[in-house]
Amino acid sequence: MESFASERGEPILGALVAAIQARSGELSDLDGALGDGDHGINMAKGFGMCLEQLSARSYGLSEAFSTLGGVLLDEIGGAMGPLYGTFFRGLARASKGRERIDAELFGSMLEQAIAGVAALGGAKAGDKTLLDTLEPALAAYRRALSEGKPFSEALGELAFAAERGRDSTREMAAKVGRASRLGERSRGSVDAGAASACVILCALAASMRTLLEEEAT
Amino acid sequence: MQRIINEPGEVVGDMLKGFLKAHREIVAATGNPRVLKYSGAPVSGKVGVVTGGGSGHKPAFVGYIGRNMLDAVAVGEVFSSPSAKAFLDAFKAADSGKGIACLYGNYAGDNLNVKMAVELAEEQGIRVKTVVANDDVPSAPPAERSKRRGVAGEVLMWKVGGAKAALGGDLDAVIQAAQKAIDNTRSIGIGLTPCTIPAVGHPNFAIAPGKMEVGIGHHGEPGTRVEDLKPARDMAKMMVETVLPDLPFRSGDRVATLVSGLGATPVMELYILYDTVEAELAKAGLRVRRSYVGNYFTSLEMMGATLTVMKLDDELETLIDLDAQSMGLTQFGR
Numbered sequence: 001m002e003s004f005a006s007e008r009g010e011p012i013l014g015a016l017v018a019a020i021q022a023r024s025g026e027l028s029d030l031d032g033a034l035g036d037g038d039h040g041i042n043m044a045k046g047f048g049m050c051l052e053q054l055s056a057r058s059y060g061l062s063e064a065f066s067t068l069g070g071v072l073l074d075e076i077g078g079a080m081g082p083l084y085g086t087f088f089r090g091l092a093r094a095s096k097g098r099e100r101i102d103a104e105l106f107g108s109m110l111e112q113a114i115a116g117v118a119a120l121g122g123a124k125a126g127d128k129t130l131l132d133t134l135e136p137a138l139a140a141y142r143r144a145l146s147e148g149k150p151f152s153e154a155l156g157e158l159a160f161a162a163e164r165g166r167d168s169t170r171e172m173a174a175k176v177g178r179a180s181r182l183g184e185r186s187r188g189s190v191d192a193g194a195a196s197a198c199v200i201l202c203a204l205a206a207s208m209r210t211l212l213e214e215e216a217t
Numbered sequence: 218m219q220r221i222i223n224e225p226g227e228v229v230g231d232m233l234k235g236f237l238k239a240h241r242e243i244v245a246a247t248g249n250p251r252v253l254k255y256s257g258a259p260v261s262g263k264v265g266v267v268t269g270g271g272s273g274h275k276p277a278f279v280g281y282i283g284r285n286m287l288d289a290v291a292v293g294e295v296f297s298s299p300s301a302k303a304f305l306d307a308f309k310a311a312d313s314g315k316g317i318a319c320l321y322g323n324y325a326g327d328n329l330n331v332k333m334a335v336e337l338a339e340e341q342g343i344r345v346k347t348v349v350a351n352d353d354v355p356s357a358p359p360a361e362r363s364k365r366r367g368v369a370g371e372v373l374m375w376k377v378g379g380a381k382a383a384l385g386g387d388l389d390a391v392i393q394a395a396q397k398a399i400d401n402t403r404s405i406g407i408g409l410t411p412c413t414i415p416a417v418g419h420p421n422f423a424i425a426p427g428k429m430e431v432g433i434g435h436h437g438e439p440g441t442r443v444e445d446l447k448p449a450r451d452m453a454k455m456m457v458e459t460v461l462p463d464l465p466f467r468s469g470d471r472v473a474t475l476v477s478g479l480g481a482t483p484v485m486e487l488y489i490l491y492d493t494v495e496a497e498l499a500k501a502g503l504r505v506r507r508s509y510v511g512n513y514f515t516s517l518e519m520m521g522a523t524l525t526v527m528k529l530d531d532e533l534e535t536l537i538d539l540d541a542q543s544m545g546l547t548q549f550g551r
Contacts (some may be wrong), residue, residue, distance in 0.1 A: 028417060036296045036436045037421035038414055045226070073333075077293045077300035079326035082333055120329060177325040180364070182439060 002151035003102035004211040006095060009064035013054070015207035016068075016200060017047040023199050031192035034179040039080060039192040046076040046084075061101065066092035079121075079177060080193065083130065084200075086116040103151035106208070110138050127175035128186060130193035133165035137201050152212045155205040162205075166190060166198040218413055225415040229272045229294055236279060240544050243283050249306040251299060253279050254289040258311050264382040264391045265289065265311025267319045268375060269299040270327060273414070274435060276545025277514045281372065283543025286379040295414045295517070296436045298326030304334035308343050316344040316388035320378050320395050322367025323351045346388055348395040350374050352404040352525065354463045355432025355441045368435050369477045369514040369523045370402035373537070376546065380536035394536060401528040403460045407452060408433030408440065408479065409520035431455070435479075435516050449486065453493035456524040461501055466528055468502025473537050475508070475525040480515035482522055487511065490522055498526070507537055513545060 020027075020043050027040030050068040059067075065088045073085030090113030098105060114134045123129040125136075140161030144154035167190065174186040177193075222228050230250065237246055237253070245256040259265055269291025270278045278290045288311035291299035299307075308317045319335070321327050328349070335345045350367030357364040378395035386394065408430040411420035422437045424430050429452075432440030466472065476491045478484060491510045498505055506529060514523065529537065540550040 032417070032421035035421075036414060037417045038295070038297060041226070041416050042294060042297060074300050074302040077303065077326065077330055078297040079329055081298075081300050081326075082329045120333075178436075178438070185439065 001102055002212050002216070003100040004208065004215050006062065006098050006101050007058070007060045008211055009059040009061040011211065012061060012204065012207045013051065013059075013064040013068065016203045017051045019199050019203035020044055020047045020196070023196075027192055027196050027199070030190055030195050033189040034174065034182060034186050035192065039196065042076055042078055042080060043084075043196055046072045046081070049075060062092045062095040062098070065089070065095070080196070083117050083121055083193070084196075086120050087113045090114070090116040101208075103145055103154055106151070107138075107142060107145060110141065114138055121176065123176045126172060128169045128172040128179065128191045128194070129174075129176060130191070130197040132169045132172070132191065133162050133194040133197035133201065136165040136168075137162040152209045155209050159202045159205040162198045162201040166194045169194040218415070218418055220415055222415050225418065228415050229292065232272065233279070233292060243542065243544070244279065247289070247306060247310045249303060251292045251303040252289060252306045252310055253282055253292065254307070254310040255282050255284070255287065257284070258288040259313035260288065261313050262315060263288075263313055264315045264386065264388050265308070265313060265317045266375070266379050266382050266391065267291070267304075267307045267311050267317055268321050268371070269293065269304050269307060269331075270322060270324075271296045271298060271436075273412075273517045274514055276512070277372065280545030281375050281379075281543050283541065283547075285383040285539055285541040286543040286546065287375055293326075295416065298324060298330050301330040301333035301337065304330055305337050308334065308338045308345055312343050316346065318378055318382065318388060318391040318395060319345055319347045320371070320374050321347065321349060322371050323349045323363075323365060324367070344388060346392045348374065348378070348392060348399060350399045352399060352402045353434065354403050354405050354459055356434060356438070359463060366434055366438070367399075368404045368406060369475055369525045370399060370404045370527065372477075372509075372513050372546065373402055373473060373475060373525065373527050374398045376541065377533060377536045379541065380539040383539065384536075394532065398527065398533060398536075401464065401533065402525060403463050404523055404525040405431075405456050405459045406433045406435070406440070406479065406523040407431055407456065407521050408437065409446070410481065411437055412480065412517035412519040414517070429521070432459075433521060435514065437516065437519065449489045450493040453490050453524075454497055457494060457497040457501070460524060460526050464528060466501065466503055466526065470503050471506050471529040471534060472498065472503050473507045473509075473527045473529055474498070474505055475513060475523075475527075476510045477513040477523045477525070478511070478515060479519040479521040479523065480512065481518045481520045484511055487522060490524075494524060506534055509546070
């Protein structure tokens with residue numbers, strides 16, 4: 001069964017931070033269409049702060065997620081600070097003390113993380129939020145596993161479904177959050193939170209697949 | 218961007234440093250750089266009155282820290298809610314053991330962070346109750362009042378809550394007074410130019426020359442309609458006509474009014490607006506007992522103004538009239 005060592009926090013966090021920083025301008029522009037245009041800036045700031053806090057030492061995956069969640073919760077604010085803070089703390093809690101990350105464990109990590117976001121934000125599928133990326137991505141991942149596909153392939157399905165989930169928000173009218181006051185006028189633009197959730201899931205999937213390949217050879 | 222700043226990403230920290238230096242007789246730092254408190258806080262035996270919000274609205278929110286006003290404020294990035302930790306640390310800075318009244322505005326980020334902070338505070342034995350301001354009439358129809366944004370009416374809510382706490386009200390009494398204040402308050406804003414978050418570097422919305430956005434929000438949220446610019450007297454009439462039927466205000470009501478600039482409109486023009494506002498209120502039979510005109514709740518360098526009207530009863534009038542000392546609002550009792 002495919003798995004990788006949970007002590008490999010560094011390459012995964014590094015990939016996450018690099019992806020968020022690289023897409024920061026794009027995320028801000030999406031936010032600017034429906035909000036105030038600072039989503040990418042705040043995300044890049046929080047992810048960068050986390051990397052600084054952990055620099056100059058080695059750390060496992062659970063510690064990386066727990067530090068990232070803590071920084072987003074304590075320092076970033078906005079709506080995305082608590083939502084992504086809860087997300088990463090969910091990933092951290094579910095992987096704490098585990099030596100290897102396998103397909104089943106990563107599934108329960110995602111479940112805990114996404115359940116926390118849903119409980120805090122009170123949004124449902126179709127409300128034009130990050131959940132429209134997270135929930136279908138998790139469902140596709142679960143489906144792949146139940147069809148007997150290996151971990152690395154299921155991660156591919158996760159990323160693919162995350163992109164489709166993100167794109168599905170383009171035609172939705174926002175029902176919660178700041179953009180909801182635009183109602184019908186919020187159609188036509190992808191939700192910034194759905195876009196950042198896609199960046200995060202795709203970076204997680206890609207970096208984990210690299211680790212799986214490394215350990216397989 | 219023609220701005221007086223250092224690094225665009227550091228405007229909030231840089232501003233707070235200057236603010237603390239300029240107002241050290243009334244405002245003090247705390248262990249959290251994103252929390253400021255009244256120099257006398259926590260005031261022994263008094264309910265702590267706390268708020269928090271994004272930056273860029275000066276004098277809101279830190280400008281209302283002071284005597285008979287706010288005890289502590291959580292400070293967010295420009296137009297972005299403070300973190301849950303900042304709200305929690307503000308509760309701690311204001312807590313004398315009599316509980317905390319957290320009086321804040323209805324925005325997704327603030328709702329989430331306050332909710333988390335209240336849970337954390339309760340785990341630590343601090344009692345917190347909240348009032349969420351939703352005075353902005355154009356932001357949602359009356360049936361969906363709970364979705365409306367909090368705007369300049371928050372200043373009057375803080376004035377009332379701060380006064381009630383100063384006069385010895387317990388936590389429930391402070392919360393009831395602040396809730397009554399916001400339930401009797403209605404606002405509307407008009408925007409004439411957009412504003413630019415320094416770290417973003419360009420305006421994130423546009424208002425065409427010769428036009429104005431009616432019902433604009435404090436962060437440039439689109440209003441209900443775009444109209445041609447018109448003389449101040451017609452703007453005033455339109456603003457009064459939107460606000461009065463919503464409560465509704467009735468002939469004979471006593472009211473307090475607040476006309477605030479959005480940052481770039483000359484204060485002179487706010488008085489031009491207020492001249493017709495008060496005349497229109499008088500025409501509707503309302504009696505203005507106190508009025509505030511100036512930059513009370515701004516949106517960076519947006520041009521425009523907000524009108525807020527609060528219906529007074531004996532309690533609200535006493536609380537609005539109580540003397541107060543803060544950077545944004547200082548007044549003497551009658």
